[in-house]
Amino acid sequence: MDLGLQGKKAILVGAARGIGYAVAEILAREGCDIALTARSEDSVKDAVAELGKYGTKVVGKPANAKNADEYKAWFEWAIEELEGVDIMIPFTSAGGGMGSEKYWHNAFEVDLMGAVRAVEAVVPTMTEQQRGSIVLIGTTSILEAMGGPQAYNALKASIATYGKQLALHHGKDGIRVNVVSPGPIEFEGGNWDMIKGTMEKFYNAQVRQQPMGRLGRPEEVAKAITFLASDAASWCNGSHLVVDGGYTNRTHF
Amino acid sequence: MKKHVMGWDPAAMDALRVVDVPRVDPETTGNGTPVEKAPDPELGTDIIPAARYYSPEFMAMEWEKVWTKTWLLGGRSDDLKEAGDYICTEIGKESVLIVRQVDGSVRCFPNVCLHRGNRLRPEGRGNAEKFQCMYHHWTYGLDGKLEHIPDLCTFLQGGPPGMSAQPLPCVEWNSFVWFSLNPDVEPFDDFIDPLKQHLEPYHPERMAWKRDITVEWDCNWKTSVDAFNETYHVQGIHPQLKWYLDDINVQIDCYGKHNRYLIPFAAISPRVHMPSQIPPAIYEIMVNAGMDPAEYEGRVSDIRVDVQKFKREHGPAQGKDYSELNDDQLTDDYHYMIFPNVAVNVHSDDIMLFRQRPHATDPNKMYYDIWMFELVPEGEEWPERVKHKRFKHGDKSIGQVLDQDAFNLPTVQTGMQSEYFPGLWIGDQEQRIRHFHKVLDDYIYGPGQKTADDL
Numbered sequence: 001m002d003l004g005l006q007g008k009k010a011i012l013v014g015a016a017r018g019i020g021y022a023v024a025e026i027l028a029r030e031g032c033d034i035a036l037t038a039r040s041e042d043s044v045k046d047a048v049a050e051l052g053k054y055g056t057k058v059v060g061k062p063a064n065a066k067n068a069d070e071y072k073a074w075f076e077w078a079i080e081e082l083e084g085v086d087i088m089i090p091f092t093s094a095g096g097g098m099g100s101e102k103y104w105h106n107a108f109e110v111d112l113m114g115a116v117r118a119v120e121a122v123v124p125t126m127t128e129q130q131r132g133s134i135v136l137i138g139t140t141s142i143l144e145a146m147g148g149p150q151a152y153n154a155l156k157a158s159i160a161t162y163g164k165q166l167a168l169h170h171g172k173d174g175i176r177v178n179v180v181s182p183g184p185i186e187f188e189g190g191n192w193d194m195i196k197g198t199m200e201k202f203y204n205a206q207v208r209q210q211p212m213g214r215l216g217r218p219e220e221v222a223k224a225i226t227f228l229a230s231d232a233a234s235w236c237n238g239s240h241l242v243v244d245g246g247y248t249n250r251t252h253f
Numbered sequence: 254m255k256k257h258v259m260g261w262d263p264a265a266m267d268a269l270r271v272v273d274v275p276r277v278d279p280e281t282t283g284n285g286t287p288v289e290k291a292p293d294p295e296l297g298t299d300i301i302p303a304a305r306y307y308s309p310e311f312m313a314m315e316w317e318k319v320w321t322k323t324w325l326l327g328g329r330s331d332d333l334k335e336a337g338d339y340i341c342t343e344i345g346k347e348s349v350l351i352v353r354q355v356d357g358s359v360r361c362f363p364n365v366c367l368h369r370g371n372r373l374r375p376e377g378r379g380n381a382e383k384f385q386c387m388y389h390h391w392t393y394g395l396d397g398k399l400e401h402i403p404d405l406c407t408f409l410q411g412g413p414p415g416m417s418a419q420p421l422p423c424v425e426w427n428s429f430v431w432f433s434l435n436p437d438v439e440p441f442d443d444f445i446d447p448l449k450q451h452l453e454p455y456h457p458e459r460m461a462w463k464r465d466i467t468v469e470w471d472c473n474w475k476t477s478v479d480a481f482n483e484t485y486h487v488q489g490i491h492p493q494l495k496w497y498l499d500d501i502n503v504q505i506d507c508y509g510k511h512n513r514y515l516i517p518f519a520a521i522s523p524r525v526h527m528p529s530q531i532p533p534a535i536y537e538i539m540v541n542a543g544m545d546p547a548e549y550e551g552r553v554s555d556i557r558v559d560v561q562k563f564k565r566e567h568g569p570a571q572g573k574d575y576s577e578l579n580d581d582q583l584t585d586d587y588h589y590m591i592f593p594n595v596a597v598n599v600h601s602d603d604i605m606l607f608r609q610r611p612h613a614t615d616p617n618k619m620y621y622d623i624w625m626f627e628l629v630p631e632g633e634e635w636p637e638r639v640k641h642k643r644f645k646h647g648d649k650s651i652g653q654v655l656d657q658d659a660f661n662l663p664t665v666q667t668g669m670q671s672e673y674f675p676g677l678w679i680g681d682q683e684q685r686i687r688h689f690h691k692v693l694d695d696y697i698y699g700p701g702q703k704t705a706d707d708l
Contacts, residue, residue: 017529040552095529095530097546097547099547100545100546100547100548101547102545102547102548103547106547188526189525189526189527189528189529190528191528191529191530193525193526193528194496194525194528194530194532197492197493197495197496197525198493198496198497198532198533198534199493199533200492200493
């Protein structure tokens, strides 16, 4: 199946590691030009250098989603560098945490506004082009109550609602918007890797809850995201795809 | 990139990253704890004979040349507040009483009645006006002098010589009490040199008892000493600590009888990837310092230095006087080994000390005393003295990290007795083990007198 990604232009936020980086790698391999960002300058540099081997144009600069002006300027720069944008995926997240009101502000600024500002930065260009694909990232933590009353779960939930609204609103302009909610994903240097090292019992309990007896890998989510981002998913709009190896119990009717 | 402080090649070690840890400039520490790397002693690469961990002969030599000769840690001064407060502590087959005198000084004498040899008091703490033997009521003053022998007129030879228990050397230093079974022991200041300058800036007298536990461990006392004298085992038995401390960028210093290492805490081991989220144990460090980890905008790799800055700035308002400590001491583990048997992790807000005592008769057993103290902020009430607990190896948890340490020791102790194990094959990350055994050799065989055939 041809994904139709050759020559496409993708903007990826928070793509220096984990799922974001795995998506960048597949897109680059499929022939996309890429502009990516993350908070750390070093990791952006490393990712750009590594992705260069696929021979497409790959550019990157650090940016912080919390800083609205800097973030907006980064998108202007990215669209200019790529001379357009066909695909935009914001992966950036402040992560979990409980016990401080600050976590709500962090989740609002990074998980929610990081996505909202990213969408608003690319929609004018996509509208002009009458073509574009946006994938927003949720989490299985919005589908079932887990991890305690956290800002992360609650604000990630708003992404699912927002994604659907966007899909209906921008469909007429050829812009598709879909949401992917991954379950726990493990990779070297990732959160679950650290949890395995620091809280082994909790980690093992998570693995026992997994129908396939393991956590997911970034590329397993990345392939699903890439499909929705690509023209191969031209009739997928406003969908919410759960990619969790069967981890969540609820039945999707 | 600066060279590793110990001269190792960090790129060749089993690590994922080469990390350059910011450290305090030795020129800036003034009268505080010195931080400059001490010259490495010439210790060779020989194996350390396994038999010294289980042979009764070596145990007997240790008793004769070490335990009855050197200074030993007895207890805490704040357990001896009032005249008559005493600590009764045991070492090998001996037991001593360390007693606060009416004039405020401390004295030490053997915990044994000169009449028929009965113990005057059981091990532990208490307050006494006098020490009366339960057997025939021979009565000793707080200073160990015999005050009363019932029916003295029936002892044709009179009372024992001097009518006194044998006075033993005893000093107080840095909130701890030290004693020696050797009446001719060297001056304490010579013994402890150079650690006064190292440890006094921590002001342990501002810290209160937090834990007081004795565990009978199924290993030789040196098996335990060795276990705490290297960080090489972190990657083996403490996987979770790789998200808490840097087990590779460790500075080792050997001084005369004693040694230390400095371990960066609130750091990520170069053996694992730098995480993007704050690890749970480092989160705790931040909370304990008074920081809100949710507010933290920096990178995980910057937390150590930022905690140092935060504590420096906010310590005084929290009633914590860090003025005599350098910045690294506000996060890091300065870990000292005081010969022969004290391992002490000193931190700005707490001290975790292990006293490792030999069993009286069995070289395959020991007593592992855990003494933990916590800084009492100025103006806060001094907490109640925790109760001493005592149990056997593996009976109860002593915390995740120490359980991990303890878990291995019995199998190390039995494995070392194999015909196929000549001795310990020690690497440079374990230099303190080598240094400790060299000091032990010098005590047992005389300085530099140990030969290849000796244990």
